[in-house]
Amino acid sequence: MKILVLLSQVPDTTARIAFTENDTRFDANGVQFIVNPYDEWYALVRALELNEASGGSVTTVTVGPADVEPTIRKGLAIGADEAVRIDAQPVDGLQVAELIAAYAKDKGFELILAGKETIDHNGGQVGGMVAELLDLPYVPMASKLDVADGKATVERDVPGGLEVLEAKLPLVLSTAKGMAEQRIPNMRGIMAARTKPLNVSPAGPVTGAAETTKFQLPPAKGAVKLIDAEEAGKLIELLHNEAKVI
């Protein structure tokens, strides 16, 4: 199958979160960047697994400036055939989706896979927007995907249960836990990644519908109230009478 995987660059999960320029920008100073875990562990690995069974190609696409290139090379090291970078500073979900949809249109991708959200903006919106712009079906937060005879069988968690769905290809999915297991790139993969294509595609026009104007760190938590282990039962009493949450 010809599969497109949406890869985004995010700060490492342990990165210190701070803001600059009057709290209008993320402070990237000293921050290590990684591929968004959902994109890497679930979307990319499942794409590779499906093609290991049936043949095909996996292209990753990222909207970002040149400095994301070292991060997205990791997708090639894990096994993608080609990486594409759309040359624009990501501002908003709709802008990113419009750029990706414009790139993907008419290229014949049978599957487009995203992570369920990024761990920085937590929007979970780009996959659905790409699907709408390309007029394709979309299933968010899929935990299982199999493809046979041009048809996909998908599972996803819904409140109180699990939905089993069927859809014809082409199809757009966002992927969540259960979809695949993380793969650590090996030396051969890392070497091969150096010679695999990383193509840069210019950005076309976008709508520009939303922007983040200000960030704020949450107020510091008050000190923890400690209860003696011998009188552990008091915790229940405090949660009931003082915090009033049970």
Next chain:
Amino acid sequence: MSVVAFIDTRGSKVPKASAEALTYARRIADAEGGDVVAVTFGDAQGLGALGAHGASKVIVARHVKHVDGQQLTRLVAAVAESSGAKTVVCVHDATGKAVAPRVAARLKAGHVPGALDIPENGQVKRNVFSGKAQAWVLTTSERRVLSLMPNSVAASSDGGEAAVEEFTGDLGAAGVTVKEVKQAGEGIPLPEADIVVSAGRGMKGPEHWGPVEELARTLGAATACSRPVADMDWRPHHEHVGQTGVAIRPNCYIAIGISGAIQHLAGVNQSKVIAVINKDPEAPFFKAADYGIVGDAFEVLPKLIEAAKKLKAEQ
């Protein structure tokens, strides 16, 4: 200006998040002087009662039985057009995520996923960096889609009866077919739970989960776990909370034998009250906790169960 609220009404009663979304839409409509038009699908009866939460009118597409993002997007966009609404409210959950981004793309509207409050000067607050910070999003488009984070707004229910209208227009073919819906076992679904009892590697092995489950049952809580616990198959994967698992925001999160790694906290730091039981006084989780017990889980749990049973017996 009218506000359109797309909500799920399937199930035996109105889902809590749907009542919250209507209340939220009502507050926006009141601020702007307009009506709330609720849009829904499926077989639910007695939809006029949605007026209690703020809907003036309910438009229902009876022929759509399951969440099909394409059909529902056409439905919501059609109602937004016909009612002249500038704001579409959805819920940031499994149903809303299939529809809201599509509606935004279709209407060329700015989308705020996981909105926490009503707009202030056109700006809407939301969580970013997995709960480690908050951000304000300004929508600059003519229309906007706001997906409300469940548990952010208290649902009101003091309104009257809403008029109900069936939508019979053509919504095109469904893109996905639902083959089967498997109901989860008994117990409270984790994302909806008000109280969550969660345990980690400190429990030493799956055979020790009895008291964790007993405490949860007694409190009417859902159970959750840390990632290694799910990875080792001590507990089912859907219980894994954190950055790479489920993000939850219950009123009360009780963490037992969990160290409180930053990736774990990312999924639970929006809980209203956090209580931590850990034998290591240096465990990072205590820094994020409201209440803490430094002690051995195996000694503390029986005491908690006893106290919880006593409390329930008194209630």
